Amino acid sequence: MNAVEIKQAISYLVEDPFDKESFPFAFLEAFGNKATTITKLRKGTTNKSDVPDGILQRNNIHLLVCDEGEVGESLKALLDSPETKKQKAKYALATDGKTIEAENLVEGETLSCEFSNLADHFGFFLTLAGITTVKEIRENASGAGFCDSATPAAQPWDRMPGSPWAQARQFLSDSVRSLRPWP
Numbered sequence: 001m002n003a004v005e006i007k008q009a010i011s012y013l014v015e016d017p018f019d020k021e022s023f024p025f026a027f028l029e030a031f032g033n034k035a036t037t038i039t040k041l042r043k044g045t046t047n048k049s050d051v052p053d054g055i056l057q058r059n060n061i062h063l064l065v066c067d068e069g070e071v072g073e074s075l076k077a078l079l080d081s082p083e084t085k086k087q088k089a090k091y092a093l094a095t096d097g098k099t100i101e102a103e104n105l106v107e108g109e110t111l112s113c114e115f116s117n118l119a120d121h122f123g124f125f126l127t128l129a130g131i132t133t134v135k136e137i138r139e140n141a142s143g144a145g146f147c148d149s150a151t152p153a154a155q156p157w158d159r160m161p162g163s164p165w166a167q168a169r170q171f172l173s174d175s176v177r178s179l180r181p182w183p
Contacts, residue, residue, distance in 0.1 A: 001032040001129050003122075011119040018097035018115065024055040027093075031128040033057075050083040061091040061128060068096045075101045090127060124138040 001009075009030035013023075025038045040046040041055055049056035050062075054077075056062045062084045066074035074094035078084055084092060084105070093102040100118055102111040102125070111124045126132075 003126065006030060006032070006117055006126070006129055007122050008085075010122045011077075014116050020065045020097065023065050023095065023097070027063065028055075028057065028061070028128075031125060040155060048083055048087045049081070051077050051081050054081070055082055056081075056087055056089060058087045058089075060089060061093060062089045063092075066094055066095045066096050068098060071096050071099050071101050075103065075131065079103065079105075091125065093110050 004121055010027075013026050013030055019026075025042055028041070029035075029038055037046070037057075041057060046058070047055055048058055049062060051062070053066075054062060054064045062078045062081065064074045064078055070096050075092060076092060078092040089105055090106050091102055093100065094175075095115060096100070098115055100111070100113055100115050103109070104111075104124065104127075106127075109124070111121055113121055
């Protein structure tokens with residue numbers, strides 16, 4: 001999946017009524033996990049979590065949907081879980097459907113926001129889909145045309161004045177204009 005598709009899937013996820021049972025799986029599906037992977041996690045075949053009601057996908061993420069107001073404690077439980085480290089989770093995420101808290105265990109970055117604003121912060125989780133980014137792009141993923149569905153190919157770096165991409169775009173634009181016949 002590309003960033004545009006991920007943002008769209010996360011937007012739909014937060015617009016729909018929150019479902020405590022299906023959220024972890026819908027979240028993972030939004031980042032490109034296949035149906036067979038989701039089914040195995042749902043059945044518990046590949047769920048490595050030692051936290052009650054937690055979902056732990058090896059080499060990926062440890063998630064927990066908790067009761068309202070217990071997000072901070074739930075995130076701490078995920079971070080303190082021996083399986084989080086043993087299974088090499090890259091993220092820990094806890095939510096109650098009102099707020100969401102997450103930590104990137106590789107970079108040490110944290111996220112805390114209202115659940116309804118999760119789509120604005122989808123860039124924080126792009127590595128779940130195998131998309132590597134630099135911090136500046138992750139933080140500005142929803143701006144600068146990065147996820148404008150009308151122009152899915154637009155990238156922030158091709159809009160920067162003076163960048164090689166902008167120079168190439170200008171050269172091509174000028175070349176095409178020079179080929180047009182005079183009116």
